[in-house]
Amino acid sequence: MTPTLVRHHRYTDSYTDSSADASAPAGAGIRARDWAEIQERMLAPLYEAVYDRLEVGTATRMLSLGCGSGLALLIAASRGARVTGVDTDRERLALARERLLPDPGPGAPSGRPGPERARLVIGGPAAAGEAEGPYNLLTSFDPIGCAAGDSEGLTPALESAVPLAARGATVVLTGWGPPERCATAAVLRVAARLAGPSRAPRSGGWRAARRDDLEDVASRAGLRPDGSGRVSCPFGYADLDSAVRGLLSTGLFDAALRATDRTRVEDEVTEALHPYRRPDGTVWMPNVFRYLVCVA
Template sequence: MTPTLVRHHRHADPYADSSADSSAPVDAGTRARDWAEIQERMLAPLYEAVYDRLEVGAATRLLSLGCGSGLALLIAASRGARVTGVDTDRERLALARERLSPDPGHGAPPGRPAAERARLLVGGPSAAGGADEAEGSYNLLTSFDPIGCAAGDSEGLTPALESAVPLAARGATVVLTGWGPPERCATAAVLRVAARLADPSPTPRSGGWRAARRDDLEDVASRAGLRPDGSGRVSCPFGYADLKSALRGLLSTGLFDAALRATDRSRVEKEVAEALHPYQRPDGTVWMPNVFRYLVCVA
C-alpha cells in the first residue's frame, strides 16, 4: 500500500520565504507537483480498495474522470488494466504523462507497455470518445475526486457523468467517491477555516466548503440515472512529515482557492497552521485520520 507520510520532496519550498509577497499566487506547475508528490497519495487506500473490490485487471477498460496526476491510473495499469484519463488541469495531466511513460532505465512494466495501456486527454469525457475498437467499450468509469466538501460539487459532477456513461458498455460499473461523515474526518476542521475565510455568510456560495451529507453519492447516482450496487468506507489518513508539507499539500487541493482569493496567502497559511496544531505530533509530523466513501453503480 502506498505510504501516506511524505518525508522529502524534490523541488524548492514555495512557502519558505515569509518575506515574499504573500498575495502572489503559487504557480500552477508548483501546485500541481505539490498535489502529485504530497497530497494525491493520501487517497491511494481508496483507489486500492475500489480496485480490489472490482477485481481490476487485464479485462478492465477504465475511463477516469478528473484523473489528475495519474496515481489511480498508474495503480490500475500496474494491475494490467487499459486506462484512459481525462482532466482539464493541464499541469496535473503533464505529470500523469510522466508517471505513465515507460522508464527505459527500469525495463518494461508487466503486461503491455505503459504507453500502450494509457491514454491521457485534456478536457471532459467527450475528449475520450470510445475505447479502442479492438478492446471494446469502457467497462469501468471512475470519479475519484471526492465530492461532499464543496457547495455545488455533487451537482457539478452530474453533467460529466451524463457525458461519460454513453461511452461505456451496457451494464458497465461506475464508481463515485466522497468524503465520509465530518465527525470521522479530522480534516473537516481545517476545511472549515477555508470556508470561513472565503465566505463568512451562513449559506456558502458554490465552491465553498460544506459538510458531507449521508446521501451525497446516492443523489449524484440518481440524477445521472445510475443504479447503486454496493458501497464501502475506507480509512485514508492524511499524514505529513511536518507542518510545511501539510500546508503545501492541503493548499494544492484547490479547496482553499476561494479563501486565497478573498484574503491573502499569509493569512490563509497562518490560520490553517493554527487549525493543524491539534494534529501535530511531538516529532513534528501531522496526522489526521479521515474516512472516505465509495459507491458502486451500474450504468
C-alpha cells in the same frame, strides 16, 4: 499499500513563483507538484480498496474522470487494466504523463504502462471516445462532498461518460465521509471561515459532506447503486509545512485565498493543524472516505 506519511520535497528555483500576487492561489505548476508529491497518495487506500472489490485486472477497460496526476491510473495499470484518463488541468495531466507514458529517449525508466495500456486526454469525457471497445469501468476519484457545487458539477461529466461505457458497466463515485469521522474537516473549516459566507457557496468553498452526496449524484445521472464501502485514509505528513502545502493543493482553499491573502491562509491552517501534530513533528489526521458502486 502506498504510505501516507510523506517527506517534505524541496523544489528547485524553477518552481519559484516570487512574482505571484499574494492574494492568489499558488502557481499552477507548483500546486500540481504539491498535489502529486505530497497529497495525492493519501487517497491510495481508497483506490486499492475499490480495485480489490471490483477485481480490477487485465479484463478492465477503465475511464477515469478527473484523473489528475494519474496515481489511480498507475495503480490500475499495474494490475493489468487498460486505462484512459481525462482532466481539464493541464499541469496535473502533464505529471500523469510523466508517470504513465515512457520517455522515448535513451535511458528512459522502465516499468511504466506505456501507450498500449494507458491514454491521457485533456478535456472532458467526450474527448476520450472509446478505446478498443466500450469501457466497463468508469471512476470518479476526485472526492465530492467538501466543495459547494461539486456534486452538481459532476453530473454533466457522468452524462457524457456513460454513453462510452458498455451496457451494465460499473461506475464508482467517491466522497468524503461524515465530518465527525474526518479529522481534516476541522482544518477545512478554516477555508469556509476565511472565504466568508457570501463567497463560499458560489465559488467552490468548503462545505461539510452530506450523507447522501454520492447517492444524489447517482440519481441525477440515472445510475443504479449496487453497493458501497468506507475506507480509512489518514492524512500523514512529515511536518507542518508539508501539511499546509498538501492541503492547499487540493483546491479547497481557493475561495479563501481569493478572499484574503496567502500568508493569512497559511498561518491559520498551520494553527488549525497543531492539535494533530505529534511529538516528533509529524502531522496525523485520521479520515474516512466513502465509495459508491453503481451500474450504468
